[in-house]
Amino acid sequence: MSMKLIRAIIRNESTQRVIEALEKNSIYAMTRMNVTGRGREMGITHGSIRYTEVPKEMLMIVLPDDAVTKAVSVIESAARTGTKNHPAAGNPGDGKIFVTDVEESHTIRTGEK
């Protein structure tokens, strides 16, 4: 069975919301790491101060191929922040989701593939 690695880079404050949404879809296994990054907007300009790296949280989830589409849409809708008038609008900085191939996966405890 082939698998995919989902790397979701999301806002720190939306992490908990995303995790809860994934739990509702029985996805519990994940790895989290703190990262800094920037996107097309090249960071944030606040007044005259320019921040070129913005702290984000990266979730890494490995799933079988057929579960990927669902998981991506769950992460997407949970990580999207809205404005007051348009709750589902989305803002710059909401993050990115990357999906890559995984050829093999081993559980260290049992050695199974």
Place this chain on the structure above:
Amino acid sequence: MKEIIAIIRTDHVEATKGALESIGVKGITFSHVIGRGKQGGTIQAPDPEGTVRRDVGVYLMQQRGIIRDANDPKYHVPVHKEIELGFLPKKMLMIAVNDDEVPRIIDTLTQINRSGQQGDGKIFICPMTDAFRIRTGERGNKALT
């Protein structure tokens, strides 16, 4: 070329480093991560007699509907005040290697890190299309050796 991503216990890092060095793997990237497995974290139960430390995810699993009855004798563990351990600190290793080295590295990683308990970690093998050595500009397999 392959990218090996291994997520292991923090107390096995030194042993893993030594073992990988002894089979000739030199380039490794480490990062500190937190994670949990398909059990959705674990619950540490205080042991009144102080004899065994138990890691049980059964109550959590019942809450989340994975198992129906946590009081089933099969799962039963005396828990007075449970501590929920959600995401636990782990170390993530990223190793870029040639295809033929992969099985040997997997064997070593599995051997060193296996304690038989939940939370030993995972190893993922991903395809890598190209690699560059920045200092010299070499690419492909040459950049890895």
